[in-house]
Amino acid sequence: MDLMTRRFAMMSVKAEKEHGKNLLNIHRTEGVPDPTTLSSATRIMSTARYYVGLTHNNYYNPSKVTAYSIDDDSVSVSGTASAYGVCFPVEVSENTQYTLSCTDIDPRMLLAVGFFTAEWEYISFSNILVVPNHKYRTYTTPENCKYLIVDVAPNGSAENGSVSGIQLELGTEATEYEPYR
Secondary structure, three states: OOHHHHHHHHHHHHHHHOOOOOOOOOOOOOOOOOHHHOOOOOOOOOOOOOEEEEOOOOOEOHHHEEEEEEOOOEEEEEEOOOOOEEEEEEEOOOOOEEEEEOOEEOOOEEEEEEEEOOOOOEEEEEEOOOEOOEOEEEEEOOOOOOEEEEEEEEOOOEEEEEEEOOEEEEOOOOOOOOOOO
16 A cells, blocks of 8 residues: 555545544645546546546546636536536445535536445446535445545536535535535
């Protein structure tokens, strides 16, 4: 196990013990992937900070994302195709409930999760409900799931759509947003 994987595993274990803590760190600085190592329908090879042009069901085409930004508590994406956005990997436990929520979502955007094994083999995905006043969803990770990715992407073609206050929590309750610590 390399140093980055060990450090990430220690952070994940600590986070899971603190119920209500935001497990999604959109500002993590280590592990930016080399985009030349990825191709369409390939498996992810690391717990990178984030991927641009990846979908929650493991397709990769960075040309589908025309612009993106990551601010204090929001992610904005412009793109030419649905589901290709900015994806954030998180280490999780199998057969465990996690709740994904946001404080605000542009109706042209989607927020979804994809599930992966310890070897980064794709298992499945599930979309979050994106309607006013219902900005959360609880997922149970599948058997053999070691990682999930949170996908912030256009729902079709969109310019400068954004999602704010994205939070992933252990358990079934969506609590008030707090930044990752």
